[in-house]
Amino acid sequence: MIAPIHSLAFSIQANRGVYAVLVGSGISHAAKIPTGWAITLDLVRKLAKVVGEDCGAKPEDWYREKYGCDPDYSELLDAVAKTSAERQQLLRTYWEPTEEERDEGAKQPTAAHRAIAQLVSKGFIKVIVTTNFDRLMETALADVGIVPTILSTADQVHGALPLIHTQCCLFKVHGDYLDTRILNTPEELSAYPVEFDRLLDRIFDEFGLIVCGWSADWDEALRRAITRAPSRRFTTYWAMRGEPSASAQQLIDHRGAQVISIKDADSFFVSVQEQVASLEEFSRPHPLSTEAAVASLKRYMSESKYRIQLSDLVFSELERTIEAIDASGFAVQGGPVPTGETITERVRAYEAACATLAPMAVQAGHWGEAAHTPIWLRVLSALATLHEGGSGYVFWLELQQYPAALLFYALGIGAALSERLDFLSDLFGVTVAREHKEDKAAVKMFAAACLLSNSGGKGLEGMQERFSPLSDWLHDRLKPWCKRIAVTDAQFTMAFDKLEILIALSYGYHSQQSLDSYWAAPPACAYGSRRNNGERIIKEIQQSLDDAGDKSPYVTPRLFGTSAAECKMELEAFSSFIAKLSQRWY
Known part of the structure; x- marks a missing residue:
């Protein structure tokens, strides 16, 4: 029952x-708080004391015997306090707390x-x-x-x-x-x-x-x-x-x-x-639109008292995303052969599955606080390890990481737009524990050009002639989600290019290898088709390292080095490598 x-x-x-x-x-x-009857009896006791008598354990009996009627609250008040002001002052002592009572929590709601x-x-x-x-x-x-x-x-x-x-x-x-x-x-x-x-x-x-x-x-x-x-x-x-x-x-x-x-x-x-x-x-119904979900997320991030609601909202959306990804439309074997058309179709299907979670991640990257970081790193890890092992078309197997990569970039662009370098360091460096493969830092798994090693994403619609097709694709997909935090398209693109340069630098740092190879610094728009942006960003980072040294915001979170000297070495090696790439592309 x-x-x-x-x-x-x-x-x-x-x-x-x-x-x-x-x-x-x-x-x-x-x-x-005394009851009205308790106050009435207390007034009887006081009256008895005033007339010099002892009312005993039952003051109501004493009052009845002396005055010939039952004790009456109003009559007693009239007897002991003649004016309204006097009566109010007398009553306050029963219901309003003294300083001592207030300290004890007495006579409070x-x-x-x-x-x-x-x-x-x-x-x-x-x-x-x-x-x-x-x-x-x-x-x-x-x-x-x-x-x-x-x-x-x-x-x-x-x-x-x-x-x-x-x-x-x-x-x-x-x-x-x-x-x-x-x-x-x-x-x-x-x-x-x-x-x-x-x-x-x-x-x-x-x-x-x-x-x-x-x-x-x-x-x-x-x-x-x-x-x-x-x-x-x-x-x-x-x-x-x-x-x-x-x-x-x-x-x-x-x-x-x-x-x-x-x-x-x-x-x-x-x-x-x-x-x-x-x-x-x-x-409460789940938000009927991405906009409603994002609004709920921002409200829950605004105050620490909503930490449980925040976690519930994010992980509920993660569950819905996983349910959509697990649908039969994403089979890796026995399904459609990877072609330009089917590749684009599947990538868009993954994006549809992440249509609410990814815009939420942009806002979390932008507005979040340190206390929120573990939530999103867990979500990223859950998506990264959703499908491990198995057999099928290699391209479909590799593309299973696309939802995690999309989330990785969504979190990253939000943080890049607000200069949350400490969060980017946590995001890039989080270890993704994989049951049947080597554990890796997230930055080594989700850098755009590392995701689809066979083609780099050239199979995507309209990306066949791009320097960095998947990078360009992600740039275009993320832009609409950043309209309220990036004032102009140029501001968004600069933040995206900075994100990819930091990804490349962090990739080299976590790889612990020379920046002389293609995979140590995956090609991206910022040092491909938009070299002016790349040069400006590299100069900005260099200036910060020169001016602030080990206190630079690029050093303190260990984004791509543990000291200014180490970061400068990484930056110099990166710049040298980009020059070589430019010679090859042009």
């Missing part, structure tokens, strides 16, 4: 704004108050009925930006907006502590103003009910209001410690209420709020 508290969470999440909360003094118990406020802020709860005089609920609501409609007198109820038009209605049926008209005695609690009854009839008829911290023993008028309600269209949930009183049991039976056994109000409401939040997160 499903536990009642779980049913409650499902009901709240599925029926936003349908449930009202009825809370009594039990919700404020943890805050060390409890976890239960704050959990209810969270439910209100998300629109799950609209109506709160309370028998409490304190203002802890108001404070908790204010802390989440909610200004409730507060009703505590007949006049306020008479002039109130309909419940449907309020964000939150806080109905204080026994009054507010700063108003001496609060209800205390059995006689006062036996009947409400007609305006109260009408509003309560509507609430108990039209809303589901969550009861907590209310014994039902003393509040006759409130009991009658619940009994009068004709409708049970929504369930009543009654949370309590121990066994219900006789009065509570009658109402439970009358409403057919679901009883929830709880430890205390705090743990109950916190649990409900967390379960509703979890259901809301689970039920």
